[in-house]
Amino acid sequence: MSNIIDLKLFELVEKIKKKEISSTEVTKAFIDRSQKSKKLNSYITENFENALQKAKQFDEKPDFNKKLPSIPLAVKDLFCTKNIRTTAGSKILENFIPTYESTVTQNILNEGGIIIGKLNCDEFAMGSSNETSFFGNVQNPISENLVPGGSSGGSSSALAAKLTPATIGTDTGGSIRQPASFTGTVGLKPTYGSCSRYGIVAFASSLDQAGPMTQNVKDCALMLEVISSYDNKDSTSVDFKRGQYLKDLNENIKGKKIGIPKQYRVDGMPKEIDELWKKGMKIIEDNGGEIIEINLPNTNYALPTYYIVAPAEASSNLARYDGVKYGFRSKGENLIDMYEKTRSEGFGDEVKRRIMIGTYVLSSGYYDAYYLKAQKVRRLIKNDFDEAYKKVDAILTPSTPSSAFKIGEKTNDPVSMYLNDIFTVPINLAGLPAISIPAGHDKSGYPLGLQVIGKAFDEQNILNIAYSIEKNINFKNNINDWWIN
Amino acid sequence: MDKLSKENKEYLIKRNTNEYEVVIGLEVHAQVLSESKLFSTSPTKFGSEPNTQVSLVDAAFPGMLPVINEFCIKQAIKTGIGLNAKINKKSIFDRKNYFYADLPQGYQISQYKNPIVGEGTVTLDLPNGEKKIGIERLHLEQDAGKSIHDIDPNNTLVDLNRSGVALMEIVSKPDLRSLDEVNSYIKKLRSIMRYLGTCDGNMQEGSLRADVNVSVRKKGSKELGTRCEIKNVNSIKFMQMAIDYEANRQVDVIEEGGSIDQETRLFDTKKNETRSMRSKEDAHDYRYFPDPDLLPLELDENFINDIKKNIPELPDEKKKRFIEKFKLSPYEANILVSDIDTSKYFEEVSKNSDVKLATNWITGELFALLNEKNLEITESPISSKNLSKLINLIKKGTISGKIAKTIFELMSDGDKDPEKIVEEKGLKQQSDPKELEKIIDKIISENPKNVELYKSGKDKLFGFFVGQVMKSSGGKANPQLVNEILKKKLN
Numbered sequence: 001m002s003n004i005i006d007l008k009l010f011e012l013v014e015k016i017k018k019k020e021i022s023s024t025e026v027t028k029a030f031i032d033r034s035q036k037s038k039k040l041n042s043y044i045t046e047n048f049e050n051a052l053q054k055a056k057q058f059d060e061k062p063d064f065n066k067k068l069p070s071i072p073l074a075v076k077d078l079f080c081t082k083n084i085r086t087t088a089g090s091k092i093l094e095n096f097i098p099t100y101e102s103t104v105t106q107n108i109l110n111e112g113g114i115i116i117g118k119l120n121c122d123e124f125a126m127g128s129s130n131e132t133s134f135f136g137n138v139q140n141p142i143s144e145n146l147v148p149g150g151s152s153g154g155s156s157s158a159l160a161a162k163l164t165p166a167t168i169g170t171d172t173g174g175s176i177r178q179p180a181s182f183t184g185t186v187g188l189k190p191t192y193g194s195c196s197r198y199g200i201v202a203f204a205s206s207l208d209q210a211g212p213m214t215q216n217v218k219d220c221a222l223m224l225e226v227i228s229s230y231d232n233k234d235s236t237s238v239d240f241k242r243g244q245y246l247k248d249l250n251e252n253i254k255g256k257k258i259g260i261p262k263q264y265r266v267d268g269m270p271k272e273i274d275e276l277w278k279k280g281m282k283i284i285e286d287n288g289g290e291i292i293e294i295n296l297p298n299t300n301y302a303l304p305t306y307y308i309v310a311p312a313e314a315s316s317n318l319a320r321y322d323g324v325k326y327g328f329r330s331k332g333e334n335l336i337d338m339y340e341k342t343r344s345e346g347f348g349d350e351v352k353r354r355i356m357i358g359t360y361v362l363s364s365g366y367y368d369a370y371y372l373k374a375q376k377v378r379r380l381i382k383n384d385f386d387e388a389y390k391k392v393d394a395i396l397t398p399s400t401p402s403s404a405f406k407i408g409e410k411t412n413d414p415v416s417m418y419l420n421d422i423f424t425v426p427i428n429l430a431g432l433p434a435i436s437i438p439a440g441h442d443k444s445g446y447p448l449g450l451q452v453i454g455k456a457f458d459e460q461n462i463l464n465i466a467y468s469i470e471k472n473i474n475f476k477n478n479i480n481d482w483w484i485n
Numbered sequence: 486m487d488k489l490s491k492e493n494k495e496y497l498i499k500r501n502t503n504e505y506e507v508v509i510g511l512e513v514h515a516q517v518l519s520e521s522k523l524f525s526t527s528p529t530k531f532g533s534e535p536n537t538q539v540s541l542v543d544a545a546f547p548g549m550l551p552v553i554n555e556f557c558i559k560q561a562i563k564t565g566i567g568l569n570a571k572i573n574k575k576s577i578f579d580r581k582n583y584f585y586a587d588l589p590q591g592y593q594i595s596q597y598k599n600p601i602v603g604e605g606t607v608t609l610d611l612p613n614g615e616k617k618i619g620i621e622r623l624h625l626e627q628d629a630g631k632s633i634h635d636i637d638p639n640n641t642l643v644d645l646n647r648s649g650v651a652l653m654e655i656v657s658k659p660d661l662r663s664l665d666e667v668n669s670y671i672k673k674l675r676s677i678m679r680y681l682g683t684c685d686g687n688m689q690e691g692s693l694r695a696d697v698n699v700s701v702r703k704k705g706s707k708e709l710g711t712r713c714e715i716k717n718v719n720s721i722k723f724m725q726m727a728i729d730y731e732a733n734r735q736v737d738v739i740e741e742g743g744s745i746d747q748e749t750r751l752f753d754t755k756k757n758e759t760r761s762m763r764s765k766e767d768a769h770d771y772r773y774f775p776d777p778d779l780l781p782l783e784l785d786e787n788f789i790n791d792i793k794k795n796i797p798e799l800p801d802e803k804k805k806r807f808i809e810k811f812k813l814s815p816y817e818a819n820i821l822v823s824d825i826d827t828s829k830y831f832e833e834v835s836k837n838s839d840v841k842l843a844t845n846w847i848t849g850e851l852f853a854l855l856n857e858k859n860l861e862i863t864e865s866p867i868s869s870k871n872l873s874k875l876i877n878l879i880k881k882g883t884i885s886g887k888i889a890k891t892i893f894e895l896m897s898d899g900d901k902d903p904e905k906i907v908e909e910k911g912l913k914q915q916s917d918p919k920e921l922e923k924i925i926d927k928i929i930s931e932n933p934k935n936v937e938l939y940k941s942g943k944d945k946l947f948g949f950f951v952g953q954v955m956k957s958s959g960g961k962a963n964p965q966l967v968n969e970i971l972k973k974k975l976n
Contacts, residue, residue: 102548198550201547
C-alpha cells in the first residue's frame with residue numbers, strides 16, 4: 001500500500017480501527033519513507049526498531065478504543081522520552097537518556113501512539129530556522145536549502161514530508177506556528193496551562209507551551225484532545241474542562257465576530273501576504289462571519305518585551321546544565337573552570353547570546369529598567385487582547401511577515417531573525433491560543449499561513465474558524481520529493 | 486583591656502574611656518518538620534545513605550518542575566502564628582541564582598520581596614524581666630545539598646539528600662544586645678517551634694542554624710553601626726563566641742581610628758575567630774526574580790483560621806496559666822514550660838498529685854537524676870505516673886520525705902512502682918499514735934537526764950528526742966505525729 005503515507009491522521013485511525021490496514025503496515029510505511037529522507041535531517045534520534053516491535057505487539061493484541069491506535073508519531077526532541085535519548089538540539093544533552101516520560105508524550109502513549117523518533121529543533125528551542133541545532137540544519141521539503149522554520153523545524157519538515165502523520169512541537173514565541181506556516185501545515189499553540197510542561201526541556205517557563213502540528217485542522221483537533229490534560233506535576237497547569245475538540249469540530253462560523261488588528265500591517269510585508277489576509281477575511285464574511293477592525297496598540301512592544309522575558313527565564317532555566325549531574329562535562333582545573341569550559345563548549349552561540357541577555361536584564365541595577373518594565377508591558381499587551389475580546393470572538397492575522405527564507409540567509413543577523421516572530425510573539429506573552437493554517441503561496445511558490453487567535457481556553461472556536469477557512473481556501477502543498485533519489 | 490563587663494547586666498565592651506554597645510540580629514534557618522521536601526515528594530530523613538532521598542526534581546533533571554508541598558506551607562503559617570506575626574495572604578517564590586556544585590538547579594527557590602510571614606515578636610524571659618524581640622519576617626526556601634571535600638583526594642563529592650528540604654528563615658530585628666539575650670532568643674524560638682511541632686530544633690543535625698549580624702556603637706548612640714554578617718553558625722555556644730570575637734574586633738578597629746566594612750565573615754570554631762569571606766563589592770548578584778514555574782501563593786482566610794484554631798497552648802500562655810492556676814513563681818513556671826516535654830511531664834504528674842510537691846520533685850530530684858545520667862526527660866527512668874504515685878504517698882503521710890528519697894532512687898532502676906517498694910521493703914510510715922507512744926515512752930524512760938535538762942529550759946534537746954525516736958523506728962515514724970506526742974509528753 002504505497003498510499004499509506006498520503007492518508008491523513010484521522011483516516012489512518014479509521015482504517016486501523018476498521019482493520020483495513022495493520023499498524024505494522026502503517027509504521028513500516030512511515031519508517032521506510034523516513035529512511036529515504038535522511039537528506040532532510042529531520043530526525044535527531046530514530047526509534048524505528050522499537051516502534052516496529054510495538055506495532056507488531058499491537059497487531060497481535062489490538063485495542064481499538066484508543067484515540068491513536070498504534071499510530072506511529074515522531075516528536076520534537078524537547079520532550080523527555082523514557083529510555084529514548086533527548087537532546088533539546090544541544091551538545092550539552094547529546095547523550096542524555098531520560099528515565100522518565102513527559103506528560104504530553106505519556107498522553108500520546110496512553111492513547112496508543114508509538115514514538116518512532118525524536119525530531120530536530122533549534123538548540124533549546126532558541127531559533128526561528130532550526131539553524132541553531134547542534135545536530136545541523138533541517139531542510140524544508142518545499143524546496144532545497146530552504147529553512148523549515150523553527151524552533152520546531154524538524155517537526156514541520158517531517159510532517160510536510162510525510163515522515164510522520166502528525167507531530168508535536170513546542171511554542172515559546174512562535175515555534176509551532178511559524179514552521180507550520182513555512183511548510184504549508186497546521187500548527188496550534190494552545191492556551192498557556194492547557195498542556196502540561198512536565199518533562200519538556202524548559203526554555204522560558206512562562207511562555208512555553210506544547211501543541212499539535214498536523215496536515216489539517218481535523219487532525220489538529222484530534223491531537224489536541226490527546227495531549228491536553230490537567231497535570232498536578234505542573235503548578236501552572238490549569239484545571240479547566242477540556243473540550244471534545246474533534247467531535248465538536250464544525251465549520252459553522254455564522255455570526256462570529258473576527259477582529260483584524262491594524263497594527264499587524266507592517267512595512268515591507270510582501271503583497272501576497274496582504275492579499276492572503278484579505279482572502280481570509282472574505283471567506284469569513286462569505287460564511288456568515290463579521291469582520292471588525294480592532295486595535296492592539298501595544299503590539300510594537302511585544303518583540304522587545306519578549307526578548308527580555310524569554311532570555312531572563314532561559315538564563316535561569318539553563319543554569320542546571322553545569323556538567324555536575326548529567327549531560328556533557330568538560331575537564332577543568334577547579335569547579336569554576338569546569339563550569340566555564342562545560343558551558344562554553346556545550347552551548348551554541350544563540351543559546352549563549354540569550355543567556356547573556358537574560359543574565360544582564362536580571363542584574364541588580366538593570367532589573368527594574370528591563371525585566372520589571374517588560375513584565376508591566378506584558379500586562380499591557382494582555383490588556384489589549386482583553387479589550388479586543390469585548391468586541392470580537394477571535395482575531396485573524398498573517399502567521400509570519402514573510403515566507404520561508406534560505407538556509408544561511410539570516411544567521412548573521414539575529415535581529416532580522418527575531419523579527420520573524422513579530423506576529424506570533426504577542427500571543428505567547430498574553431498566554432492565548434492561536435492556530436496557523438496554510439492559506440496560499442508567495443510568488444516563489446512557498447507556503448504562507450494565516451493565524452487565528454482565540455480567547456483563553458477557547459481552542460474549539462479557533463479550530464472551527466480554521467476549519468471553515470481550510471474548507472474554502474483550497475490550499476495544496478507543492479512537494480515533489482526532491483530529496484528522494 | 487578586659488573584654489567583658491560581667492558585673493553589669495548590660496553587655497558592654499570597654500576600651501580606654503569608651504563603652505560600646507553590641508547590636509545583634511539573627512537570621513535563623515530552621516528546618517521544617519515535614520515528611521517530604523518543599524517542592525518534591527522525596528523523604529527528608531536525616532542520616533540516610535548519601536543520595537538516597539533524591540527525586541528527579543531535587544536533582545534538577547531537564548523538564549522537572551517544583552510543586553509546593555502544602556504541609557510545609559501550613560508549618561510556616563503555624564510558626565508565624567507562634568511568633569505573633571502577620572500572615573501574608575499573598576506571597577511569592579523567587580529564584581536566587583548562583584552556581585554551586587550542591588545546588589542542582591543553579592538557583593535556590595526562596596522568597597524575596599513577598600515572604601509568607603511578616604512582622605512579629607518573641608518575648609524573652611530574662612533574669613531581670615521580660616524583653617520583646619522584633620521579628621522582621623519569616624520566609625520559606627529550599628536547602629541546598631552538601632559538598633564533601635574530605636573523602637576523595639581529587640574530587641568533591643555531592644550528597645543531595647538535603648537538596649530541596651524546606652527551611653524557614655526567621656529574621657529578627659537588630660534588637661538583641663547581649664550573649665545572654667542571644668541564648669535566650671534561640672532557646673525561645675526553639676521552644677515555640679517544638680511546641681508547634683514545626684521544627685525539631687536539633688542543632689547537632691543542623692535543623693537550626695543561624696547567620697549572625699553584629700555591629701557596635703558607642704553607648705547612648707542612636708545610630709546603628711556598620712554590620713558584619715557571620716555565616717552559618719550551628720550552636721548557641723559558637724554564636725556567642727563568634728559575636729564576642731567579632732564585637733571586640735570591631736571595637737578595636739574603631740578605637741584605632743578605622744571604620745567597619747560591611748562584609749560577610751566566617752567563624753572558625755577551632756581558632757575562635759571570624760575571617761572575611763567576601764566584601765560588599767564582591768557580594769553575589771543573585772538576580773532574584775519570581776519563579777515562573779510557581780504561581781504566587783494565595784492563602785484563603787479560612788485556611789489560615791483553621792490553622793489558628795488548632796494552635797496548641799504556647800510557652801508564654803502556659804507560663805501564665807501555671808502561675809495563675811498553680812501559684813508557681815515565674816521562675817518555676819519558666820523552668821517547667823521552656824521545654825515542651827518537661828511541661829508535658831509536669832502536667833501529667835500534677836494532674837494526679839500535689840502541684841507544689843510535683844514542682845519541687847521535678848525541678849529537684851528528677852532534674853538532678855536526668856543530669857547525672859545525661860538523659861532527656863522523654864527518656865526519664867521514672868515515669869510521670871510513678872512519680873505522681875510517690876508524691877501521693879508523701880502527701881497522704883504514708884511515707885516521709887526522707888524515705889521518699891530512698892524510694893525515688895529505687896524507682897529509677899526500671900521505673901518501679903513506689904507503692905510496691907513501700908510494701909516490699911516495709912517502708913510505710915509509722916503513723917499509729919499508740920505504737921509511737923510506746924516508742925516515745927521508752928525513749929523518755931531511757932533518758933531521764935535529758936528530760937530533766939529539757940524541762941529546765943534547754944529547748945534544743947527536743948531535736949535529740951525526735952532523732953532518737955526516728956532512729957528507733959528505722960526512720961519510718963511520722964515526724965509530725967512524733968512532734969505532737971513528744972511535745973505533749975515532755976511538757
